[in-house]
Amino acid sequence: MQLKPVIRHSNNNTFMKPLRNNEASIQPVIASPVSQKAIDIPKRPFIESNTTEVELEHLSNDCIIPVFSRDNEKTIAHQEFIEAVQEAAYKAFPNAKFQSPEIRVSHQIKGRTPEAIHKPVKELLDNEKTIYYERMAFIMKSTTIIEKIGGNELQLTIGGVRAYNQENLYSRKSAEKFKFFIGFQNQVCLNLCVSTDGFQESLKVMHVRDLESKALEIMQNYHAESHLRAMQEFTNYSLSEHQFAQLIGKARLYQHLPKKFKSEIPQLDFNDGQFSTIAKEYYQDESFCRDDVGNIDLWKVYNLFTQANKSSYIDTFLERNVNAFDFNHGIVKALSGSNSDYTWFLS
Numbered sequence: 564m565q566l567k568p569v570i571r572h573s574n575n576n577t578f579m580k581p582l583r584n585n586e587a588s589i590q591p592v593i594a595s596p597v598s599q600k601a602i603d604i605p606k607r608p609f610i611e612s613n614t615t616e617v618e619l620e621h622l623s624n625d626c627i628i629p630v631f632s633r634d635n636e637k638t639i640a641h642q643e644f645i646e647a648v649q650e651a652a653y654k655a656f657p658n659a660k661f662q663s664p665e666i667r668v669s670h671q672i673k674g675r676t677p678e679a680i681h682k683p684v685k686e687l688l689d690n691e692k693t694i695y696y697e698r699m700a701f702i703m704k705s706t707t708i709i710e711k712i713g714g715n716e717l718q719l720t721i722g723g724v725r726a727y728n729q730e731n732l733y734s735r736k737s738a739e740k741f742k743f744f745i746g747f748q749n750q751v752c753l754n755l756c757v758s759t760d761g762f763q764e765s766l767k768v769m770h771v772r773d774l775e776s777k778a779l780e781i782m783q784n785y786h787a788e789s790h791l792r793a794m795q796e797f798t799n800y801s802l803s804e805h806q807f808a809q810l811i812g813k814a815r816l817y818q819h820l821p822k823k824f825k826s827e828i829p830q831l832d833f834n835d836g837q838f839s840t841i842a843k844e845y846y847q848d849e850s851f852c853r854d855d856v857g858n859i860d861l862w863k864v865y866n867l868f869t870q871a872n873k874s875s876y877i878d879t880f881l882e883r884n885v886n887a888f889d890f891n892h893g894i895v896k897a898l899s900g901s902n903s904d905y906t907w908f909l910s
Contacts, residue, residue: 608667609665609702609748614667615667616667617667617696619645622642626640626641627674627693627695631733631736634735636736638727638730638739639771641668648703648778649703651782652703652778659707661703664702665701665703665704666699666700667700669876670728671694672694672696672697675687698725699726702755704748712797713797713798713862715850716751718748718750721782723744726742726878729878739769742763744757745781752870754872755869756794758790759885761785763777800861802898806909810908817831817908818834828907829904829905831890832882832883833868850866851864851870861891861894865887869884897909
């Protein structure tokens with residue numbers, strides 16, 4: 564399978580970078596007006612939970628930047644992370660177009676300027692208030708690199724997570740931790756599709772320039788064709804209603820297994836509330852519910868998992884997304900008769 568960009572000439576919410584002479588170009592395929600219409604969908608968030616959407620300008624102009632308290636060295640700001648990934652994306656995909664970043668934040672940290680230290684809250688002026696966000700996640704979707712699985716259009720998507728709660732801001736400046744991914748987004752439900760191959764859970768850097776180079780390295784090493792083939796394989800396997808019920812029941816039991824027994828079974832990171840959502844949507848989801856006799860293919864099961872994952876907090880969101888892929892890939896092996904530890908979930 565060859566991953567090619569699809570050039571769209573009418574897109575009002577994209578930005579492009581001029582091609583560099585020393586960069587490899589990818590041969591474009593011209594899209595028809597029909598395929599242009601296919602991705603014009605209502606905007607929905609890629610993560611829900613307790614997040615809100617903000618613009619890049621808000622992060623740049625209205626938010627302070629936390630520092631390491633022992634030496635007052637600044638941290639890498641959220642907007643610097645996003646801009647570094649943008650630059651890396653231009654280099655990795657010089658012929659592609661990307662939409663402006665979609666940014667979700669949570670856990671707003673409020674403060675005030677020294678001049679307003681004794682003022683009552685109701686008397687504070689806007690210029691006397693300070694804010695920043697402890698957690699931030701963002702994605703950038705390509706409007707020109709598109710594939711299709713199970714009748715669903717997938718767009719190449721790049722993004723990352725920054726969580727200050729995972730830093731020790733009370734010490735001296737040290738390597739800062741970021742999470743970065745490259746994968747796809749299902750345009751039917753806006754669920755992210757991320758595999759281990761395209762995910763870096765702990766990207767540790769000291770400077771912004773290191774962020775760009777490491778993000779570029781991950782993008783260049785990402786095997787999109789292998790990821791797409793694995794997801795395509797999900798469409799070839801189905802669960803009966805009994806098997807699906809067995810899987811959900813065992814998944815709930817997994818959380819309460821004795822420690823020794825649990826260590827012998829593949830990891831499953833989803834919680835009871837998310838399994839309740841998966842069970843409900845097995846019957847009710849418009850796009851990924853069971854068929855008339857109760858069967859459901861693993862592509863739909865996978866999307867029920869990634870849909871339920873939208874309720875995760877920002878700092879666990881990407882790990883659970885990758886776990887959803889690994890889990891469904893393991894169920895494929897169990898159904899195909901391969902020697903798989905995942906057979907426990909179906910037995």
